[in-house]
Amino acid sequence: MQPDEMIGKLTEARRLLREVRDGTDLPQIQSILGHADQNLHWALWNLGEVDGLRPELSEEH
Amino acid sequence: MTAATIGHFSEAARQSGYWNRHTETMPRPQLDALHLGKLRQLLAYAYANSPFYRRHFDRAGLDIEAVRSLDDFKQRVPLTDKADFLHLQADSPPYGPTLSIPEEMIAHHCETSGTTGVPLAIPYTLYDTERYGESWVYGMWAQGIRPEDSCYFAFNWGNFAGFWSCYWGIRRLGCRLISGGGADSRGHVENIMRMRPTVLVSTPTFALRLAQVAAEMGVDIRNSTIRHTYHAGEPGPFALPAMRRALDEAWGAQSGELLGIAEVDAFAPGCPERDGVHVNEMNVFCWSRDPIGGQETAAGEIGENIITSYVNSAQPLINYHTHDLVRRQRSCACGRTWDKLDGVVLGRTDFMMTxxxxxxxxxxxxxxxxxxxxxxxxxxxxxxxxxxxxxxxxxxxxxxxxxxxxxxxxxxxxxxxxxxxxxxxxxxxxxxxxxxxxxxxxxxxxxxxxxxxxxxxxxx
Structure with a gap:
C-alpha cells in the first residue's frame, strides 16, 4: 500500500474511532480509544502527515 | 507462535533494515518541506501555550508568521539555552513558565543529572514519552534487534530521562525487558548468566567494567547469551573506534550507540556503518552553527549542534544550544537521507567531561x-x-x-x-x-x- 492510501485510511480510522469515543461514557473505553487515537496520529506523523503537534489539537481543527 | 507473528511484524517487515524506510530514505527536499511545516506549527503552539516563549519571541521582535523558510527559522528565531530554563524553574519550581500544558497533563517527570548544579526538570505528556522512546528503536532495529530479543538494563532508574526513554522504546519494539536496578557489578553478571538476555543496555564504560568483573569472577562473558550491546550517555563505539573494538571483543557481541540529550530526545540513533549516528528527522530539526561567529556551518564542517524538538510538547525546546560540536554529513553509505553526525560528538563548547x-x-x-x-x-x-x-x-x-x-x-x-x-x-x-x-x-x-x-x- 502506498503512503497516500495509508494516510487516507488512517485518517478515516481516526474519524470512526472518535465517533465511538464520543458516543460512550465508559471511562475504560474512552481511555483505550484515546491511546488508539494517539497511535493513529503518530502513524500519520511518521508517514509525513503533519496535523497538529498533539492529537487533541488536530481534533479541534 | 511463530517468529513471523511476534510483535505484530510480518516476515517482510522483520527483514527490513529500516524501522521506517519511507521516512529514513525520504529525499531531502521532501524532508525539508516537512520540517518547515512542523516548525511553523511548533512556533505557533509555543507562542500560544508557553509564557516563556511568548515573552522570548516578543523580546526578539519575532513575527512567527514571517518564518517562511528554514533559513528564516535559523536566522530569526532566538536561541535558547539550558541556563534559561534552569533560572526560570529555580524562580518558580518545578517547571516555571517553560511549561506549555496544564500541569495535570504531565504523565512523567524526569530530571537531568544536575551536574551543573541544580537538575533541570523535564515534564512529559504520555504522548511525548511514546515519541521519545521511538528514537531508540530506529538504531536497535537497524542493528538487528528484534521483538524476540530480551534487553538487560544495567543501571538504576532514578529520574534520569535517558534510560527511561530506552524503556519506552523497548516497549514499542516489543522486546522483553529485564531490569538490573539495584544490583552491583557482580550482581549484574550473575543476572545476565541466570536470565539469559540477548541485549545489554548500559553506558559503554560500564559494559567494559562488567566484562572485567565477569573475568574476575571466572565467568566467560563472551560466551554468554548477549549478542548485542547498546549504549548511550558517553562517547561510545560509533564515536571511538578503540571503544568499539574493546566492547565487541569484551562481550563477543555487536555494540551500538545512540546520541541523546536528556531534556530533548534520544534524537540520533546509531548508523549501521558504525561510524556515527543519524538525526531522527521525524522528531527533531538540527542545524550547525559556528560557536563563536554564530553563522551556519556547511555540511562537513564542525559546528555546534542547534536542535529543535517536535516531540516535547510539555516543555518545547526551540533552537536550543546543545554545546555539542558535531560534523554533519548529508549522505551516508547506509542509504539513510537523515543527516549523519560522523564521529557522533567531537567535542564540547563548554568543556564538559563524562x-x-x-x-x-x-x-x-x-x-x-x-x-x-x-x-x-x-x-x-x-x-x-x-x-x-x-x-x-x-x-x-x-x-x-x-x-x-x-x-x-x-x-x-x-x-x-x-x-x-x-x-x-x-x-x-x-x-x-x-x-x-x-x-x-x-x-x-x-x-x-x-x-x-x-x-x-x-x-x-
Missing amino acids: VRGTNVYPTAVENILGEIDGVSHYYQLVLSRQDENDMMTVAFEPDPGIDPGRWDGLAERLGQAIHQRLHVRLETEVVAPESLPRFELKTQRIIDNRPKELRRELDR
Missing part, C-alpha cells in the same frame, strides 16, 4: 573549590583512565597558611562537597603550596592523561 557516566563541568567543580575555606585558587583537574572508566582527580594547593596536618581533612571536605553537589565521586589530592605550574596567560587547568584513542576527536 566521569563514570556522569557529566561533569569543570566550572561546577571550580565553583565548589572556591567555596571551601583553606583551598587556594591553584588547582588542576587531571583526567585519567582506570578500570575502563574515565576518572578525574582534583589536585589543589591549600592556602599557604594552612597547617599541613589539616591538608587531608581539606581533601576529604572537598570530596564530600563534590559528591553532595554533583552526585559523582572524584579523587581529591592536596599538593604542596607553590607546586602547581603558574601560567602568565591562559592557565592550563585540565590535564588529560587518557589514551588518545579514548578521547573525543577534538580532545585528542
Whole structure:
C-alpha cells in the first residue's frame, strides 16, 4: 500500500474511532480509544502527515 | 507462535533494515518541506501555550508568521539555552513558565543529572514519552534487534530521562525487558548468566567494567547469551573506534550507540556503518552553527549542534544550544537521507567531561573549590583512565597558611562537597603550596592523561 492510501485510511480510522469515543461514557473505553487515537496520529506523523503537534489539537481543527 | 507473528511484524517487515524506510530514505527536499511545516506549527503552539516563549519571541521582535523558510527559522528565531530554563524553574519550581500544558497533563517527570548544579526538570505528556522512546528503536532495529530479543538494563532508574526513554522504546519494539536496578557489578553478571538476555543496555564504560568483573569472577562473558550491546550517555563505539573494538571483543557481541540529550530526545540513533549516528528527522530539526561567529556551518564542517524538538510538547525546546560540536554529513553509505553526525560528538563548547557516566563541568567543580575555606585558587583537574572508566582527580594547593596536618581533612571536605553537589565521586589530592605550574596567560587547568584513542576527536 502506498503512503497516500495509508494516510487516507488512517485518517478515516481516526474519524470512526472518535465517533465511538464520543458516543460512550465508559471511562475504560474512552481511555483505550484515546491511546488508539494517539497511535493513529503518530502513524500519520511518521508517514509525513503533519496535523497538529498533539492529537487533541488536530481534533479541534 | 511463530517468529513471523511476534510483535505484530510480518516476515517482510522483520527483514527490513529500516524501522521506517519511507521516512529514513525520504529525499531531502521532501524532508525539508516537512520540517518547515512542523516548525511553523511548533512556533505557533509555543507562542500560544508557553509564557516563556511568548515573552522570548516578543523580546526578539519575532513575527512567527514571517518564518517562511528554514533559513528564516535559523536566522530569526532566538536561541535558547539550558541556563534559561534552569533560572526560570529555580524562580518558580518545578517547571516555571517553560511549561506549555496544564500541569495535570504531565504523565512523567524526569530530571537531568544536575551536574551543573541544580537538575533541570523535564515534564512529559504520555504522548511525548511514546515519541521519545521511538528514537531508540530506529538504531536497535537497524542493528538487528528484534521483538524476540530480551534487553538487560544495567543501571538504576532514578529520574534520569535517558534510560527511561530506552524503556519506552523497548516497549514499542516489543522486546522483553529485564531490569538490573539495584544490583552491583557482580550482581549484574550473575543476572545476565541466570536470565539469559540477548541485549545489554548500559553506558559503554560500564559494559567494559562488567566484562572485567565477569573475568574476575571466572565467568566467560563472551560466551554468554548477549549478542548485542547498546549504549548511550558517553562517547561510545560509533564515536571511538578503540571503544568499539574493546566492547565487541569484551562481550563477543555487536555494540551500538545512540546520541541523546536528556531534556530533548534520544534524537540520533546509531548508523549501521558504525561510524556515527543519524538525526531522527521525524522528531527533531538540527542545524550547525559556528560557536563563536554564530553563522551556519556547511555540511562537513564542525559546528555546534542547534536542535529543535517536535516531540516535547510539555516543555518545547526551540533552537536550543546543545554545546555539542558535531560534523554533519548529508549522505551516508547506509542509504539513510537523515543527516549523519560522523564521529557522533567531537567535542564540547563548554568543556564538559563524562566521569563514570556522569557529566561533569569543570566550572561546577571550580565553583565548589572556591567555596571551601583553606583551598587556594591553584588547582588542576587531571583526567585519567582506570578500570575502563574515565576518572578525574582534583589536585589543589591549600592556602599557604594552612597547617599541613589539616591538608587531608581539606581533601576529604572537598570530596564530600563534590559528591553532595554533583552526585559523582572524584579523587581529591592536596599538593604542596607553590607546586602547581603558574601560567602568565591562559592557565592550563585540565590535564588529560587518557589514551588518545579514548578521547573525543577534538580532545585528542
